[in-house]
Amino acid sequence: MNQAPPARATIRTIPAKVLVLLGISLLSACKPANTPRAVVDRFIEAHYLAIDLKSSERWCTGLALDKLHHEEALTAGQAIDDETRKPTIHYRLKQQRDGTDRVMYLFVATIDVPDGGSFDKKWMITARKEGDIWKVSNFSEYD
Numbered sequence: 001m002n003q004a005p006p007a008r009a010t011i012r013t014i015p016a017k018v019l020v021l022l023g024i025s026l027l028s029a030c031k032p033a034n035t036p037r038a039v040v041d042r043f044i045e046a047h048y049l050a051i052d053l054k055s056s057e058r059w060c061t062g063l064a065l066d067k068l069h070h071e072e073a074l075t076a077g078q079a080i081d082d083e084t085r086k087p088t089i090h091y092r093l094k095q096q097r098d099g100t101d102r103v104m105y106l107f108v109a110t111i112d113v114p115d116g117g118s119f120d121k122k123w124m125i126t127a128r129k130e131g132d133i134w135k136v137s138n139f140s141e142y143d
Helices: 014-029 036-049 053-059 061-073
Strands: 088-098 102-113 117-130 135-142
Touching: 036 053, 036 088, 036 102, 036 117, 036 135, 053 061, 061 135
Parallel strands: none
Antiparallel strands: 088 102, 102 117, 117 135
């Protein structure tokens, strides 16, 4: 009894969604984790986009960490979950100042609040090198 050879997956037989997810995974895996910009971007993702103060802590040190703890105390008892109406935020880098062990970034963010309009904020975020690791050392926002 002859059996057909096992089917092999080719690019044509793999669904497009799987290829897209694979491509995104590979690109994100290639992003350097220990650069000032990568650390700042991860902080922005956790703090401003996901509104997850606790997970923001891992990217912070010094004054930035103190500010996060203060924000946590102010928002204690306020649940931020999948039911929370979160704003849509787009941000872009406006200015960067490099130093030997410190980099300051100025971002302009446009925040769209569901049923609440849109407004702009500026975020000033500083990353500092501690040994071999970059951390967010300060952040502030203003109009």
